[in-house]
Amino acid sequence: MIPKKAQSLPKSAKKIWLIHNMIVFVIFLAIGLIINIFLKFNWHSPLVLGVNGLCGIILLLVIGNIILIPYHYRFYKxxxxxxxxxxxxxxxxxxxxxxxxxxxxxxxxxxxxxxxxxxxxxxxxxxxxxxxxxxxxxxxxxxxxxxxxxxxxxxxxxxxxxx
Incomplete structure:
Protein backbone atom coordinates (compact mmCIF):
# COMPACT_ATOMS: atom_id res chain seq x y z
CA MET A 1 0.00 0.00 0.00
CA ILE A 2 1.35 3.42 -0.96
CA PRO A 3 1.38 5.78 2.05
CA LYS A 4 -0.70 8.96 1.84
CA LYS A 5 2.39 11.10 2.61
CA ALA A 6 4.29 9.80 -0.44
CA GLN A 7 5.25 12.45 -2.99
CA SER A 8 3.97 12.32 -6.56
CA LEU A 9 5.94 13.26 -9.64
CA PRO A 10 5.11 16.55 -11.42
CA LYS A 11 2.53 16.31 -14.21
CA SER A 12 5.20 17.17 -16.78
CA ALA A 13 6.71 13.72 -16.14
CA LYS A 14 3.94 12.27 -18.32
CA LYS A 15 5.02 14.54 -21.17
CA ILE A 16 8.65 13.45 -20.78
CA TRP A 17 7.68 9.76 -20.86
CA LEU A 18 5.52 10.38 -23.95
CA ILE A 19 8.36 12.17 -25.77
CA HIS A 20 10.79 9.36 -24.87
CA ASN A 21 8.40 6.67 -26.13
CA MET A 22 7.68 8.62 -29.32
CA ILE A 23 11.42 8.87 -30.04
CA VAL A 24 11.79 5.10 -29.58
CA PHE A 25 8.72 4.56 -31.80
CA VAL A 26 10.11 6.73 -34.61
CA ILE A 27 13.55 5.10 -34.40
CA PHE A 28 12.17 1.56 -34.72
CA LEU A 29 9.77 2.63 -37.46
CA ALA A 30 12.69 4.16 -39.37
CA ILE A 31 14.85 1.05 -38.83
CA GLY A 32 12.09 -1.18 -40.18
CA LEU A 33 11.54 1.10 -43.17
CA ILE A 34 15.26 1.35 -43.99
CA ILE A 35 15.70 -2.42 -43.82
CA ASN A 36 12.65 -2.90 -46.07
CA ILE A 37 14.01 -0.38 -48.58
CA PHE A 38 17.44 -2.03 -48.46
CA LEU A 39 15.88 -5.46 -49.07
CA LYS A 40 13.58 -3.99 -51.79
CA PHE A 41 10.33 -4.80 -49.96
CA ASN A 42 10.73 -8.50 -50.78
CA TRP A 43 7.76 -9.64 -48.67
CA HIS A 44 8.40 -13.32 -49.36
CA SER A 45 11.89 -13.28 -47.89
CA PRO A 46 12.13 -14.88 -44.43
CA LEU A 47 14.60 -12.15 -43.41
CA VAL A 48 12.12 -9.37 -44.28
CA LEU A 49 9.30 -11.21 -42.54
CA GLY A 50 11.45 -11.69 -39.43
CA VAL A 51 12.60 -8.06 -39.34
CA ASN A 52 9.05 -6.80 -39.90
CA GLY A 53 7.71 -9.12 -37.21
CA LEU A 54 10.37 -8.02 -34.72
CA CYS A 55 9.84 -4.33 -35.48
CA GLY A 56 6.08 -4.84 -35.27
CA ILE A 57 6.34 -6.45 -31.83
CA ILE A 58 8.61 -3.68 -30.58
CA LEU A 59 6.26 -1.00 -31.96
CA LEU A 60 3.28 -2.68 -30.25
CA LEU A 61 5.20 -2.73 -26.95
CA VAL A 62 6.02 0.97 -27.32
CA ILE A 63 2.37 1.78 -28.09
CA GLY A 64 1.34 -0.23 -25.02
CA ASN A 65 3.85 1.70 -22.95
CA ILE A 66 2.42 4.99 -24.26
CA ILE A 67 -1.10 3.88 -23.33
CA LEU A 68 0.07 2.98 -19.81
CA ILE A 69 1.71 6.37 -19.08
CA PRO A 70 -1.23 7.62 -16.92
CA TYR A 71 -1.09 4.35 -14.94
CA HIS A 72 2.67 4.68 -14.36
CA TYR A 73 2.26 8.30 -13.33
CA ARG A 74 -0.56 7.67 -10.88
CA PHE A 75 1.29 4.99 -8.94
CA TYR A 76 4.89 6.29 -9.12
CA LYS A 77 5.64 7.94 -5.76
Missing part, protein backbone atom coordinates in the same frame (compact mmCIF):
# COMPACT_ATOMS: atom_id res chain seq x y z
CA UNK A 78 8.52 8.39 -3.36
CA UNK A 79 8.84 9.17 0.35
CA UNK A 80 11.76 10.19 2.55
CA UNK A 81 11.64 9.52 6.29
CA UNK A 82 14.22 9.42 9.11
CA UNK A 83 15.58 5.94 8.33
CA UNK A 84 15.02 5.34 4.62
CA UNK A 85 13.76 6.55 1.29
CA UNK A 86 11.03 4.51 -0.36
CA UNK A 87 10.09 4.38 -4.03
CA UNK A 88 6.70 2.98 -5.00
CA UNK A 89 5.70 1.90 -8.50
CA UNK A 90 2.61 0.22 -9.90
CA UNK A 91 -0.71 -1.02 -8.59
CA UNK A 92 -1.34 -4.38 -10.28
CA UNK A 93 2.36 -5.19 -10.50
CA UNK A 94 3.51 -3.44 -7.33
CA UNK A 95 7.13 -2.65 -6.73
CA UNK A 96 8.27 -1.07 -3.50
CA UNK A 97 11.93 -0.23 -3.01
CA UNK A 98 13.19 0.94 0.39
CA UNK A 99 16.75 2.19 0.68
CA UNK A 100 18.15 2.56 4.22
CA UNK A 101 19.89 5.92 4.52
CA UNK A 102 22.99 4.38 6.12
CA UNK A 103 23.50 2.23 2.98
CA UNK A 104 23.52 5.12 0.52
CA UNK A 105 26.94 5.66 -1.02
CA UNK A 106 26.22 8.19 -3.74
CA UNK A 107 23.41 10.50 -4.82
CA UNK A 108 23.46 12.13 -8.25
CA UNK A 109 21.11 14.25 -10.30
CA UNK A 110 20.96 13.48 -14.01
CA UNK A 111 19.40 15.72 -16.64
CA UNK A 112 19.32 14.89 -20.33
CA UNK A 113 18.23 17.29 -23.07
CA UNK A 114 14.54 16.38 -22.89
CA UNK A 115 14.47 16.75 -19.11
CA UNK A 116 16.36 20.03 -19.42
CA UNK A 117 13.64 21.52 -21.63
CA UNK A 118 11.00 20.82 -18.95
CA UNK A 119 13.29 21.76 -16.01
CA UNK A 120 13.21 18.24 -14.57
CA UNK A 121 15.91 15.89 -13.28
CA UNK A 122 16.35 12.26 -12.35
CA UNK A 123 17.76 11.50 -8.90
CA UNK A 124 20.06 8.47 -8.89
CA UNK A 125 20.69 6.76 -5.54
CA UNK A 126 23.54 4.25 -5.38
CA UNK A 127 24.22 1.67 -2.66
CA UNK A 128 26.89 -1.03 -2.60
CA UNK A 129 24.56 -3.54 -4.25
CA UNK A 130 22.06 -1.57 -6.35
CA UNK A 131 21.24 1.69 -8.07
CA UNK A 132 17.82 3.30 -7.74
CA UNK A 133 16.25 6.14 -9.68
CA UNK A 134 13.49 8.63 -9.03
CA UNK A 135 12.48 9.88 -12.45
CA UNK A 136 11.49 13.33 -13.69
CA UNK A 137 11.17 15.53 -10.63
CA UNK A 138 11.47 19.33 -10.57
CA UNK A 139 15.02 20.68 -10.51
CA UNK A 140 14.64 22.46 -7.16
CA UNK A 141 13.01 19.39 -5.58
CA UNK A 142 15.78 17.18 -7.01
CA UNK A 143 18.52 19.37 -5.51
CA UNK A 144 16.69 19.55 -2.19
CA UNK A 145 16.16 15.77 -2.14
CA UNK A 146 19.81 15.14 -3.06
CA UNK A 147 21.00 17.43 -0.25
CA UNK A 148 18.58 15.84 2.23
CA UNK A 149 19.69 12.32 1.28
CA UNK A 150 23.38 13.18 1.56
CA UNK A 151 22.87 14.85 4.96
CA UNK A 152 20.66 12.04 6.25
CA UNK A 153 23.08 9.35 5.00
CA UNK A 154 25.99 11.12 6.72
CA UNK A 155 24.04 11.38 9.98
CA UNK A 156 22.92 7.74 9.77
CA UNK A 157 26.54 6.62 9.33
CA UNK A 158 27.66 8.72 12.31
CA UNK A 159 24.98 7.15 14.49
CA UNK A 160 26.01 3.65 13.33
CA UNK A 161 29.69 4.24 14.13
CA UNK A 162 29.03 5.75 17.57
CA UNK A 163 28.23 2.32 19.08
Missing amino acids: YMLNQEAISIYKGFFLRKSQTIPLNRIQNVDTVQGPILQICHLQNVSIVTAAHAFKIEAINEDVAHYLRDQLITAARQAREVDTDD
Whole structure:
Protein backbone atom coordinates (compact mmCIF):
# COMPACT_ATOMS: atom_id res chain seq x y z
CA MET A 1 0.00 0.00 0.00
CA ILE A 2 1.35 3.42 -0.96
CA PRO A 3 1.38 5.78 2.05
CA LYS A 4 -0.70 8.96 1.84
CA LYS A 5 2.39 11.10 2.61
CA ALA A 6 4.29 9.80 -0.44
CA GLN A 7 5.25 12.45 -2.99
CA SER A 8 3.97 12.32 -6.56
CA LEU A 9 5.94 13.26 -9.64
CA PRO A 10 5.11 16.55 -11.42
CA LYS A 11 2.53 16.31 -14.21
CA SER A 12 5.20 17.17 -16.78
CA ALA A 13 6.71 13.72 -16.14
CA LYS A 14 3.94 12.27 -18.32
CA LYS A 15 5.02 14.54 -21.17
CA ILE A 16 8.65 13.45 -20.78
CA TRP A 17 7.68 9.76 -20.86
CA LEU A 18 5.52 10.38 -23.95
CA ILE A 19 8.36 12.17 -25.77
CA HIS A 20 10.79 9.36 -24.87
CA ASN A 21 8.40 6.67 -26.13
CA MET A 22 7.68 8.62 -29.32
CA ILE A 23 11.42 8.87 -30.04
CA VAL A 24 11.79 5.10 -29.58
CA PHE A 25 8.72 4.56 -31.80
CA VAL A 26 10.11 6.73 -34.61
CA ILE A 27 13.55 5.10 -34.40
CA PHE A 28 12.17 1.56 -34.72
CA LEU A 29 9.77 2.63 -37.46
CA ALA A 30 12.69 4.16 -39.37
CA ILE A 31 14.85 1.05 -38.83
CA GLY A 32 12.09 -1.18 -40.18
CA LEU A 33 11.54 1.10 -43.17
CA ILE A 34 15.26 1.35 -43.99
CA ILE A 35 15.70 -2.42 -43.82
CA ASN A 36 12.65 -2.90 -46.07
CA ILE A 37 14.01 -0.38 -48.58
CA PHE A 38 17.44 -2.03 -48.46
CA LEU A 39 15.88 -5.46 -49.07
CA LYS A 40 13.58 -3.99 -51.79
CA PHE A 41 10.33 -4.80 -49.96
CA ASN A 42 10.73 -8.50 -50.78
CA TRP A 43 7.76 -9.64 -48.67
CA HIS A 44 8.40 -13.32 -49.36
CA SER A 45 11.89 -13.28 -47.89
CA PRO A 46 12.13 -14.88 -44.43
CA LEU A 47 14.60 -12.15 -43.41
CA VAL A 48 12.12 -9.37 -44.28
CA LEU A 49 9.30 -11.21 -42.54
CA GLY A 50 11.45 -11.69 -39.43
CA VAL A 51 12.60 -8.06 -39.34
CA ASN A 52 9.05 -6.80 -39.90
CA GLY A 53 7.71 -9.12 -37.21
CA LEU A 54 10.37 -8.02 -34.72
CA CYS A 55 9.84 -4.33 -35.48
CA GLY A 56 6.08 -4.84 -35.27
CA ILE A 57 6.34 -6.45 -31.83
CA ILE A 58 8.61 -3.68 -30.58
CA LEU A 59 6.26 -1.00 -31.96
CA LEU A 60 3.28 -2.68 -30.25
CA LEU A 61 5.20 -2.73 -26.95
CA VAL A 62 6.02 0.97 -27.32
CA ILE A 63 2.37 1.78 -28.09
CA GLY A 64 1.34 -0.23 -25.02
CA ASN A 65 3.85 1.70 -22.95
CA ILE A 66 2.42 4.99 -24.26
CA ILE A 67 -1.10 3.88 -23.33
CA LEU A 68 0.07 2.98 -19.81
CA ILE A 69 1.71 6.37 -19.08
CA PRO A 70 -1.23 7.62 -16.92
CA TYR A 71 -1.09 4.35 -14.94
CA HIS A 72 2.67 4.68 -14.36
CA TYR A 73 2.26 8.30 -13.33
CA ARG A 74 -0.56 7.67 -10.88
CA PHE A 75 1.29 4.99 -8.94
CA TYR A 76 4.89 6.29 -9.12
CA LYS A 77 5.64 7.94 -5.76
CA TYR A 78 8.52 8.39 -3.36
CA MET A 79 8.84 9.17 0.35
CA LEU A 80 11.76 10.19 2.55
CA ASN A 81 11.64 9.52 6.29
CA GLN A 82 14.22 9.42 9.11
CA GLU A 83 15.58 5.94 8.33
CA ALA A 84 15.02 5.34 4.62
CA ILE A 85 13.76 6.55 1.29
CA SER A 86 11.03 4.51 -0.36
CA ILE A 87 10.09 4.38 -4.03
CA TYR A 88 6.70 2.98 -5.00
CA LYS A 89 5.70 1.90 -8.50
CA GLY A 90 2.61 0.22 -9.90
CA PHE A 91 -0.71 -1.02 -8.59
CA PHE A 92 -1.34 -4.38 -10.28
CA LEU A 93 2.36 -5.19 -10.50
CA ARG A 94 3.51 -3.44 -7.33
CA LYS A 95 7.13 -2.65 -6.73
CA SER A 96 8.27 -1.07 -3.50
CA GLN A 97 11.93 -0.23 -3.01
CA THR A 98 13.19 0.94 0.39
CA ILE A 99 16.75 2.19 0.68
CA PRO A 100 18.15 2.56 4.22
CA LEU A 101 19.89 5.92 4.52
CA ASN A 102 22.99 4.38 6.12
CA ARG A 103 23.50 2.23 2.98
CA ILE A 104 23.52 5.12 0.52
CA GLN A 105 26.94 5.66 -1.02
CA ASN A 106 26.22 8.19 -3.74
CA VAL A 107 23.41 10.50 -4.82
CA ASP A 108 23.46 12.13 -8.25
CA THR A 109 21.11 14.25 -10.30
CA VAL A 110 20.96 13.48 -14.01
CA GLN A 111 19.40 15.72 -16.64
CA GLY A 112 19.32 14.89 -20.33
CA PRO A 113 18.23 17.29 -23.07
CA ILE A 114 14.54 16.38 -22.89
CA LEU A 115 14.47 16.75 -19.11
CA GLN A 116 16.36 20.03 -19.42
CA ILE A 117 13.64 21.52 -21.63
CA CYS A 118 11.00 20.82 -18.95
CA HIS A 119 13.29 21.76 -16.01
CA LEU A 120 13.21 18.24 -14.57
CA GLN A 121 15.91 15.89 -13.28
CA ASN A 122 16.35 12.26 -12.35
CA VAL A 123 17.76 11.50 -8.90
CA SER A 124 20.06 8.47 -8.89
CA ILE A 125 20.69 6.76 -5.54
CA VAL A 126 23.54 4.25 -5.38
CA THR A 127 24.22 1.67 -2.66
CA ALA A 128 26.89 -1.03 -2.60
CA ALA A 129 24.56 -3.54 -4.25
CA HIS A 130 22.06 -1.57 -6.35
CA ALA A 131 21.24 1.69 -8.07
CA PHE A 132 17.82 3.30 -7.74
CA LYS A 133 16.25 6.14 -9.68
CA ILE A 134 13.49 8.63 -9.03
CA GLU A 135 12.48 9.88 -12.45
CA ALA A 136 11.49 13.33 -13.69
CA ILE A 137 11.17 15.53 -10.63
CA ASN A 138 11.47 19.33 -10.57
CA GLU A 139 15.02 20.68 -10.51
CA ASP A 140 14.64 22.46 -7.16
CA VAL A 141 13.01 19.39 -5.58
CA ALA A 142 15.78 17.18 -7.01
CA HIS A 143 18.52 19.37 -5.51
CA TYR A 144 16.69 19.55 -2.19
CA LEU A 145 16.16 15.77 -2.14
CA ARG A 146 19.81 15.14 -3.06
CA ASP A 147 21.00 17.43 -0.25
CA GLN A 148 18.58 15.84 2.23
CA LEU A 149 19.69 12.32 1.28
CA ILE A 150 23.38 13.18 1.56
CA THR A 151 22.87 14.85 4.96
CA ALA A 152 20.66 12.04 6.25
CA ALA A 153 23.08 9.35 5.00
CA ARG A 154 25.99 11.12 6.72
CA GLN A 155 24.04 11.38 9.98
CA ALA A 156 22.92 7.74 9.77
CA ARG A 157 26.54 6.62 9.33
CA GLU A 158 27.66 8.72 12.31
CA VAL A 159 24.98 7.15 14.49
CA ASP A 160 26.01 3.65 13.33
CA THR A 161 29.69 4.24 14.13
CA ASP A 162 29.03 5.75 17.57
CA ASP A 163 28.23 2.32 19.08
